[in-house]
Amino acid sequence: xxxxxxxxxxxxxxxxxxxxxxxxxxxxxxxxxxxxxxxxxxxxxxxxxxxxxxxxxxxxxxxxxxxxxxxxxxxxxxxxxxxxxxxxxxxxxxxxxxxxxxxxxxxxxxxxxxxxxxxxxxxxxxxxxxxxxxxxxxxxxxxxxxxxxxxxxxxxxxxxxxxxxxxxxxxxxxxxxxxxxxxxxxxxxxxxxxxxxxxxxxxxxxxxxxxxxxxxxxxxxxxxxxxxxxxxxxxxxxxxxxxxxxxxxxxxxxxxxxxxxxxxxxxxxxxxxxxxxxxxxxxxxxxxxxxxxxxxxxxxxxxxxxxxxxxxxxxxxxxxxxxxxxxxxxxxxxxxxxxxxxxxxxxxxxxxxxxxxxxxxxxxxxx
Amino acid sequence: xxxxxxxxxxxxxxxxxxxxxxxxxxxxxxxxxxxxxxxxxxxxxxxxxxxxxxxxxxxxxxxxxxxxxxxxxxxxxxxxxxxxxxxxxxxxxxxxxxxxxxxxxxxxxxxxxxxxxxxxxxxxxxxxxxxxxxxxxxxxxxxxxxxxxxxxxxxxxxxxxxxxxxxxxxxxxxxxxxxxxxxxxxxxxxxxxxxxxxxxxxxxxxxxxxxxxxxxxxxxxxxxxxxxxxxxxxxxxxxxxxxxxxxxxxxxxxxxxxxxxxxxxxxxxxxxxxxxxxxxxxxxxxxxxxxxxxxxxxxxxxxxxxxxxxxxxxxxxxxxxxx
Numbered sequence: 001x002x003x004x005x006x007x008x009x010x011x012x013x014x015x016x017x018x019x020x021x022x023x024x025x026x027x028x029x030x031x032x033x034x035x036x037x038x039x040x041x042x043x044x045x046x047x048x049x050x051x052x053x054x055x056x057x058x059x060x061x062x063x064x065x066x067x068x069x070x071x072x073x074x075x076x077x078x079x080x081x082x083x084x085x086x087x088x089x090x091x092x093x094x095x096x097x098x099x100x101x102x103x104x105x106x107x108x109x110x111x112x113x114x115x116x117x118x119x120x121x122x123x124x125x126x127x128x129x130x131x132x133x134x135x136x137x138x139x140x141x142x143x144x145x146x147x148x149x150x151x152x153x154x155x156x157x158x159x160x161x162x163x164x165x166x167x168x169x170x171x172x173x174x175x176x177x178x179x180x181x182x183x184x185x186x187x188x189x190x191x192x193x194x195x196x197x198x199x200x201x202x203x204x205x206x207x208x209x210x211x212x213x214x215x216x217x218x219x220x221x222x223x224x225x226x227x228x229x230x231x232x233x234x235x236x237x238x239x240x241x242x243x244x245x246x247x248x249x250x251x252x253x254x255x256x257x258x259x260x261x262x263x264x265x266x267x268x269x270x271x272x273x274x275x276x277x278x279x280x281x282x283x284x285x286x287x288x289x290x291x292x293x294x295x296x297x298x299x300x301x302x303x304x305x306x307x308x309x310x311x312x313x314x315x316x317x318x319x320x321x322x323x324x325x326x327x328x329x330x331x332x333x334x335x336x337x338x339x340x341x342x343x344x345x346x347x348x349x350x351x352x353x354x355x356x357x358x359x360x361x362x363x364x365x366x367x
Numbered sequence: 368x369x370x371x372x373x374x375x376x377x378x379x380x381x382x383x384x385x386x387x388x389x390x391x392x393x394x395x396x397x398x399x400x401x402x403x404x405x406x407x408x409x410x411x412x413x414x415x416x417x418x419x420x421x422x423x424x425x426x427x428x429x430x431x432x433x434x435x436x437x438x439x440x441x442x443x444x445x446x447x448x449x450x451x452x453x454x455x456x457x458x459x460x461x462x463x464x465x466x467x468x469x470x471x472x473x474x475x476x477x478x479x480x481x482x483x484x485x486x487x488x489x490x491x492x493x494x495x496x497x498x499x500x501x502x503x504x505x506x507x508x509x510x511x512x513x514x515x516x517x518x519x520x521x522x523x524x525x526x527x528x529x530x531x532x533x534x535x536x537x538x539x540x541x542x543x544x545x546x547x548x549x550x551x552x553x554x555x556x557x558x559x560x561x562x563x564x565x566x567x568x569x570x571x572x573x574x575x576x577x578x579x580x581x582x583x584x585x586x587x588x589x590x591x592x593x594x595x596x597x598x599x600x601x602x603x604x605x606x607x608x609x610x611x612x613x614x615x616x617x618x619x620x621x622x623x624x625x626x627x628x629x630x631x632x633x634x635x636x637x638x639x640x641x642x643x644x645x646x647x648x649x650x651x652x653x654x655x656x657x658x659x660x661x662x663x664x665x666x667x668x669x670x671x672x673x674x675x676x677x678x679x680x681x682x683x684x685x686x687x688x689x690x
Contacts, residue, residue, distance in 0.1 A: 007524070
């Protein structure tokens with residue numbers, strides 16, 4: 001875990017001290033400097049590629065080259081399964097800057113602010129995926145106070161505890177998938193994975209947010225109790241929130257808008273289904289260009305489509321019935337959503353042939 | 368807030384003063400006590416702390432015997448007290464036997480660990496299997512540059528190692544946290560919790576498990592035997608495994624220690640003549656013994672059941688006595 005490596009701690013301490021003792025105007029430069037140092041230590045020569053992409057993004061006329069290069073590099077790394085440090089997150093952040101500048105959502109970009117945004121170390125390891133205007137505002141408004149340091153340290157401690165005391169212990173149970181042979185055992189492993197991936201991933205976010213907080217920088221939340229979601233749409237409003245928002249803004253909504261300009265506008269449900277499936281196939285591909293990740297993405301696209309169809313087609317007399325919003329139905333919905341999400345993790349956690357065997361075991365259809 | 372931060376800091380300093388004493392006590396109990404020594408869940412985590420302890424405590428009251436090997440020595444599917452090293456411990460109560468085997472461990476790992484602890488032990492039993500070293504080893508024990516190249520291992524990051532060393536000098540808890548976990552649990556905390564979660568749940572429920580319930584092992588047939596070929600000939604080093612054996616034998620000879628190379632018959636690639644030449648060349652410091660284990664005394668054609676495990680230990684002990 002990079003966060004607990006002393007090189008990272010030393011770099012962050014250097015960043016923290018300089019950030020607190022330089023005049024407010026120089027703070028973005030401090031973040032850019034220490035972030036670049038972090039990238040040099042952990043990614044070596046690849047730092048030059050990141051710098052080049054940042055510079056291309058900065059110059060408005062060349063930003064489309066930056067976008068194409070970013071997507072091409074991301075696809076290349078995902079295909080080779082060797083993604084340099086945090087590039088998946090960085091790619092989406094750079095694309096956000098390019099797209100927002102085109103849309104007019106970002107008017108002025110300062111090079112120093114952009115470099116601070118690109119190289120910001122805490123969020124570069126496992127997110128959250130930042131937004132440029134919010135990040136720049138957070139850096140300029142950062143209040144280095146004891147309260148922030150205390151709250152940040154507590155959040156870091158919370159994340160570390162989640163990671164080391166819960167996620168890592170669950171990972172031992174998940175490793176039992178190597179010799180799973182019964183239906184009950186298969187379900188135990190898959191439920192363990194469901195909890196482990198949430199605890200592990202959200203722990204990284206906690207630490208990143210906590211580190212930001214010690215600097216007085218507020219980073220966006222990435223998880224909000226995802227397993228209490230009552231439906232799959234709500235799940236995606238609670239799980240990897242910054243990624244969900246990114247694909248909503250830059251894939252789902254534009255895709256839907258474009259489809260409404262085609263003859264499909266007469267079948268809005270079809271537009272929703274296509275948009276969901278395309279969006280979540282991209283989400284799967286973002287995690288890795290492997291059949292397992294793609295299947296996981298398509299599965300979530302299908303679940304969201306199904307939920308959309310059911311919601312639209314449910315008669316008003318059922319939807320308005322008090323029973324529909326009763327505690328029992330809500331609990332059943334939470335359990336059902338959790339179950340659907342958990343089953344979906346199988347192709348995410350195992351290579352496809354093993355995932356097929358695991359699913360067959362879970363549903364008692366193995367020989 | 369400031370007060371709380373200062374209090375936490377002071378509390379950490381106070382705790383840190385007690386760490387060396389606590390570690391000394393826990394390690395003495397763990398490494399010199401009478402409890403069967405084996406890495407829980409066949410986890411490599413506790414190997415580093417074991418090596419550090421043995422290096423820090425070369426003097427010992429009891430004869431130290433260390434076993435290296437794979438699942439055959441670890442005792443795959445067996446309780447710690449049923450594996451070969453623990454069975455030997457029962458036959459040699461004057462010795463302290465350490466089962467440092469890990470499933471899948473090859474002789475390259477055994478060699479590198481043996482180099483580190485040779486001065487602190489009396490006898491090493493090394494299963495002859497494979498030729499590679501575990502890629503995690505450089506993060507657990509010191510490995511010199513030539514061995515890193517020889518076994519194609521990656522050097523740990525030097526800056527990180529230096530920073531860890533600096534911090535470890537001023538913060539005992541940081542320096543000794545692996546050793547503390549190993550001394551407390553025999554493995555990492557996470558593996559210990561994982562291994563004992565059922566016990567904890569049962570304790571919470573007030574349920575007492577019947578620990579003495581015997582497993583049903585298949586009845587065994589056939590004779591286990593140990594032999595050491597003795598006919599002199601030419602010592603070969605045509606492959607990495609033989610080179611490692613020769614290097615380890617020379618190491619034992621240089622340090623006046625004994626290494627017994629345990630070869631299970633089905634993994635023995637050398638001829639009796641080659642083993643005999645090896646035994647003649649390095650006697651009395653190193654010896655290859657060939658263990659004959661018929662499939663009928665195993666539960667899967669290879670791994671030992673408790674009774675056959677005891678028979679292997681008895682044969683090894685008898686061989687040492689007869690020497």
